[in-house]
Amino acid sequence: MEENKDITIYDIASKLNLATSTISRALKDHHSISEKTIKKVKKTAEEMGYVPNTLAAGLRGNKTKTIGVLIPTVTQPFLSSLISGIEITAQKSGYNVIIMQSNDSYEAEVSMAKSLYGSRVSGVICSLAMKTTDTSHFQQFVSNNIPLVFVDRVPKEFNTFRVIIDNYAAGFKATEHLIEQGCTRIGHLTAGSKFGNLYTERMRGYLDALKKHNLSESKELIVDLQTVTYTEGVKASNKLLSLKTPPDGIFASGDIMAVSAIQSAKKKGMRVPEDIAIIGFNNDPISEIIDPNLSTITHPAAKMGQISAEIILKNIKSPKKEDVKEITFLNTEVLIRESSKRK
Amino acid sequence: MEENKDITIYDIASKLNLATSTISRALKDHHSISEKTIKKVKKTAEEMGYVPNTLAAGLRGNKTKTIGVLIPTVTQPFLSSLISGIEITAQKSGYNVIIMQSNDSYEAEVSMAKSLYGSRVSGVICSLAMKTTDTSHFQQFVSNNIPLVFVDRVPKEFNTFRVIIDNYAAGFKATEHLIEQGCTRIGHLTAGSKFGNLYTERMRGYLDALKKHNLSESKELIVDLQTVTYTEGVKASNKLLSLKTPPDGIFASGDIMAVSAIQSAKKKGMRVPEDIAIIGFNNDPISEIIDPNLSTITHPAAKMGQISAEIILKNIKSPKKEDVKEITFLNTEVLIRESSKRK
DNA sequence: TTGTATGCGTTATCAG
DNA sequence: CTGATAACGCATACAA
Numbered sequence: 001m002e003e004n005k006d007i008t009i010y011d012i013a014s015k016l017n018l019a020t021s022t023i024s025r026a027l028k029d030h031h032s033i034s035e036k037t038i039k040k041v042k043k044t045a046e047e048m049g050y051v052p053n054t055l056a057a058g059l060r061g062n063k064t065k066t067i068g069v070l071i072p073t074v075t076q077p078f079l080s081s082l083i084s085g086i087e088i089t090a091q092k093s094g095y096n097v098i099i100m101q102s103n104d105s106y107e108a109e110v111s112m113a114k115s116l117y118g119s120r121v122s123g124v125i126c127s128l129a130m131k132t133t134d135t136s137h138f139q140q141f142v143s144n145n146i147p148l149v150f151v152d153r154v155p156k157e158f159n160t161f162r163v164i165i166d167n168y169a170a171g172f173k174a175t176e177h178l179i180e181q182g183c184t185r186i187g188h189l190t191a192g193s194k195f196g197n198l199y200t201e202r203m204r205g206y207l208d209a210l211k212k213h214n215l216s217e218s219k220e221l222i223v224d225l226q227t228v229t230y231t232e233g234v235k236a237s238n239k240l241l242s243l244k245t246p247p248d249g250i251f252a253s254g255d256i257m258a259v260s261a262i263q264s265a266k267k268k269g270m271r272v273p274e275d276i277a278i279i280g281f282n283n284d285p286i287s288e289i290i291d292p293n294l295s296t297i298t299h300p301a302a303k304m305g306q307i308s309a310e311i312i313l314k315n316i317k318s319p320k321k322e323d324v325k326e327i328t329f330l331n332t333e334v335l336i337r338e339s340s341k342r343k
Numbered sequence: 344m345e346e347n348k349d350i351t352i353y354d355i356a357s358k359l360n361l362a363t364s365t366i367s368r369a370l371k372d373h374h375s376i377s378e379k380t381i382k383k384v385k386k387t388a389e390e391m392g393y394v395p396n397t398l399a400a401g402l403r404g405n406k407t408k409t410i411g412v413l414i415p416t417v418t419q420p421f422l423s424s425l426i427s428g429i430e431i432t433a434q435k436s437g438y439n440v441i442i443m444q445s446n447d448s449y450e451a452e453v454s455m456a457k458s459l460y461g462s463r464v465s466g467v468i469c470s471l472a473m474k475t476t477d478t479s480h481f482q483q484f485v486s487n488n489i490p491l492v493f494v495d496r497v498p499k500e501f502n503t504f505r506v507i508i509d510n511y512a513a514g515f516k517a518t519e520h521l522i523e524q525g526c527t528r529i530g531h532l533t534a535g536s537k538f539g540n541l542y543t544e545r546m547r548g549y550l551d552a553l554k555k556h557n558l559s560e561s562k563e564l565i566v567d568l569q570t571v572t573y574t575e576g577v578k579a580s581n582k583l584l585s586l587k588t589p590p591d592g593i594f595a596s597g598d599i600m601a602v603s604a605i606q607s608a609k610k611k612g613m614r615v616p617e618d619i620a621i622i623g624f625n626n627d628p629i630s631e632i633i634d635p636n637l638s639t640i641t642h643p644a645a646k647m648g649q650i651s652a653e654i655i656l657k658n659i660k661s662p663k664k665e666d667v668k669e670i671t672f673l674n675t676e677v678l679i680r681e682s683s684k685r686k
Numbered sequence: 687t688t689g690t691a692t693g694c695g696t697t698a699t700c701a702g
Numbered sequence: 703c704t705g706a707t708a709a710c711g712c713a714t715a716c717a718a
Contacts (some may be wrong), residue, residue, distance in 0.1 A: 006405075006487075008711055019689045024713055032687060051483075054462045055407065056711035059398045059694050062349075066441070066462075073427065080423045084416065087444050096458065098409070098441045101430050115439065119397045119409075140394075144349070230632060259632055266634070286629055289573060289602055291609070351695055362705040367697060375703060399695035402710050 007050040016044060027052070058120060066096040067312055068121035070112055072104045072129055072153075077284045078301045079127065082151065085305025086125060093313050095122065104130040110137045123147040123312035125305075128155060130192050147315035149308045153198055161315075162327040163308045167198045170297045170332045171205025174251045174279050177295070177334050179213050181277050181342045183249030186210065187240040189233065189257040191225040202253045202281065221247060225257065233260030241268055241276075248276055249340075255280040255287050258294055262339060277340040292338035300330050350393040359387060370395070401463060409439040410655055411464035413455055415447045415472055415496075420627045421644045422470065425494065428648025429468060436656050438465065447473040453480040466490040466655035468648075471498060473535050490658035492651045496541055504658075505670040506651045510541045513640045513675045514548025517594045517622050520638070520677050522556050524620050524685040526592030529553065530583040532576065532600040534568040545596050545624065564590060568600065576603030584611055584619075591619055592683075598623040598630050601637055605682060620683040635681035643673050 009023040016023070018037070026033045026041035058064040067090050071079050087097045098121065102109040109129045116124055117140050124141050128150065135155045141148045142160060149161040178186050188206050190199045203222070210217050220243060223236040233252075237260050240247060252258035258280025265276050272278055272292055280287060280296040287294035307328055352366040359366075361384070369376045369384035401407040410433050414422050430440045441464065445452040452472045459467055460483050467484050471493065478498045484491045485503060492504040521529050531549050533542045546565070553560050563586060566579040576595075580603050583590060595601035601623025608619050615621055615635055623630060623639040630637035650671055 006711090009713095010711075020711090021690080021713075022688055024711095025688090028713095034687060037687080049483075051457060051461045053402070053711050054458075055398050055402045056694090057713075059396070059402050059696090059710090060712050060714085062694070064398065074417060074430070075420070075423045075427050077418070080418045083442070084418050084444065087417070087442065088446075091443070091455075096441055096443070096462065098439055099426070099430065100434070100439065101427065103431075112434075114394060118394045119439065140392075230628070263632065263634070285573070286632065289606065289629065289633065291606070291634060349695090353695075363695090364697075364699095364706080365704055367695095368704090371697095377703065380703085396695050399710090400697070402694090402712090403696045403698080405710070 006053070007045075007048045008053070009050070012041065012045055012048060012050060015048070016040065062120060063122050063316070064120050065094060066098050066119070066121050067309060068116035068119070068124045069097055069099045070102060070109065070116065070124065070126040071099070072127060073101050074099065077286075078152075078282055078299060081301030082127070082305040082308075085302035086309045087305075089306045089309035089313075095309075095313070102129040102132075106131045106133075113137045113140070117141065117144075117146075121146065122316050123149070125149045125151055125308045125312060127151050128153040128197075130197065147312045149311050151304055151308045159325055161308075161311050161325045163304050163311070163330070164198075164327065165299060165304075165330050165332045167201035168205040168208075170281070171202030171251070171253075172209045173205070173332075173334050174202075174281065174297050175206045175209035176213070177336070178249040178251060178277055178279060178340060179209065179215065181249070181273070181340055183247075183277055184215060185221070185245065185247045186215065186249040186251060187221045187223070187247035189223055189225065189236055189240070189250065189252040189254075189261065191228050191253060191257075199253050206251055228254055228256055230256055230260050233257040234264055237261040237264035241265060241270070246270075246276070250276060250278045252278065252280045255282045255284040255294060255296055258296065258339070259286055259290050262290060262292070262294065273338065273340050273342050277342060279334075279340045283335055287335075287337070290339075295337045295340035296335050298331075298333045298335055300332075304330055349396070350388075350391045351396070352393070355384065355388055355391060355393060358391070359383065405463060406465050406659075407463050408437060409441050409462070409464050410652065411459035411462070411467045412440055412442045413445060413452065413459065413467065413469040414442070415470060416444050417442065420629075421495070421625050421642060424644035425470070425648040425651075428645035429652045430648075432649045432652035432656075438652075438656070445472040445475075449474045449476075456480045456483070460484065460487075460489075464489065465659050466492070468492045468494055468651045468655065470494050471496040471540075473540070490655045492654050494647055494651045502668055504651075504654050504668045506647050506654070506673070507541075507670065508642060508647075508673050508675045510544035511548040511551075513624070514545030514594070514596075515552045516548070516675070516677050517545075517624065517640055518549045518552035519556070520679070521592040521594060521620055521622060521683060522552065522558065524592070524616070524683055526590075526620055527558060528564070528588065528590045529558065529592040529594060530564045530566070530590035532566055532568065532579055532583070532593065532595040532597075532604065534571050534596060534600075542596050549594055571597055571599055573599055573603050576600040577607055580604040580607035584608060584613070589613075589619070593619065593621045595621065595623045598625045598627040598637060598639055601639065601682070602629055602633050605633060605635070605637065616681065616683050616685050620685060622677075622683045626678060630678075630680070633682075638680045638683035639678050641674075641676045641678055643675075647673060 026038045100112040151163045154162045282299045443455040494506040497505045625642045
């Protein structure tokens, strides 16, 4: 059985009759080392099968070339695309990504934040758990100059980098689009609204759009899901569609909800978009597949991941920062497809 | 500006007039430390805001309590569920998960394997890149007793743990199901078959099922996608449906392909399942949403993740192993929904 | 351009 | 039950 004892720079040094510091420098192309030595060192390192121990390097420099990602779950299309964007960007700069799922639990988030801190990540990207209201567990990163970026589901009052879309404006645009299609009684599917999150913002946009166009709002037209699942969505949709006067349009705060609305409407014999126009949110893959194709609001997940990672990387380089942390807004667009197009 | 210098066990030790070794032990409930001391240490550690530096611990013990996950991408539903299963299981045992996406590139996979090794992960779970044929870059883990589990897309000849489904049997079952529904001319959508991967196995099952039931196979009935995307699927489906004698059934090796087949068929005015019965593979979320609901083969992603993680954890504990690495087969089932149900 | 020496924070060994 | 000390592998300040 071949028990490869790990090769260290010390092994290379003794083989080459050089000092470990020379090896260390040569391996990272330090300018003060001669071309010749660098070449020689790299060659034998390769030959001996040297693999740098990033733990040791990390301990030494108190930096690890890993970015911690703390999100509710990896299985939602938006979030897995976000991760993908982060991971690709990080990888390009030689950074790794460590992932933790809070499953929307506040307690899990607190403990994971601590764990991330313990592994000395170089930066943290977080999308808050649904249940999180207090964010003091993120203070440790700020206090220690570890770049912190909140993305998508962000706290209101925490002074750090944030990468978001304008949910209010998006909700407004979506609703206004329905109005332009001739809808006058527009329902709204939302979720976890009591936590004052991004869904609330979208709803604000919805309400203001109604107001602007002199459409009366009504409590019965707004259904608040506990969890964003297809079956919950179906239940909520049916509630909406079973009203004495059902809506002639629905703005759903997520594509899954929108899709369940489409299916429920079809099952009830209603035509989409003729009898009821529907628009979702996120531009999940399914929106292009469902029949009729779902109109939706674009939500640039991978791009948000990329930008978040870039902010982290930039701020690792220049640790000392003024106390100004910008908020990056990404554009969203109304993507008009079949489910809402009447004209 | 509050510059929290990190609290170390040394700080706790000097505050309490104890040795660092005592602190270290107390913190992990070592039996040789008095209850009283343990309590005292833990209390002041808490008060001082001590966060253990896992890097240092890792360097010392050459083990890191992290599991490396190397997969083609995180955005496929099967893989994100796999990750989720891994992450949850790992977290329960206090392990973290570090993720890398090969994007189906062999070169990326090689480099990432090296990087994982460099960060001294305690174990590795991998689903091979589509393009990978040679797997020698995983030898380093085996040689150093780092548990390695291949999952789903696994190499044929590598002697290590494997967690898979019986793709051959599943392909056979799927095809036979269509035959039982009365299909006599069954098309097949597959992908990247030249790399001798799991798709090939499913196709073998398909072919053998045809043979068993005396149905003739035909080259024109098998379409091989380069990449598994919806649009590619539509192209492939149309090829199949435009044959002089189109098939009356399709077994697609993935749900995305199956869904594109359904949509293409509907667009051509064919009824599903009456004119053409369709079955997919994976039981992706979309299969329950598409109209008609897609029959499919279950593919227990989260469970496979969980089991893979459990194997890793078990084998970290008892490092020395006989040279026997079991292959774990998970059950798949034919999930009959609307798209294939004729009787 | 290269070498020497030290410390990062923890744990394990050995001693008391 | 507790303490002193070495070691993990690397990177840097300082020296040559």
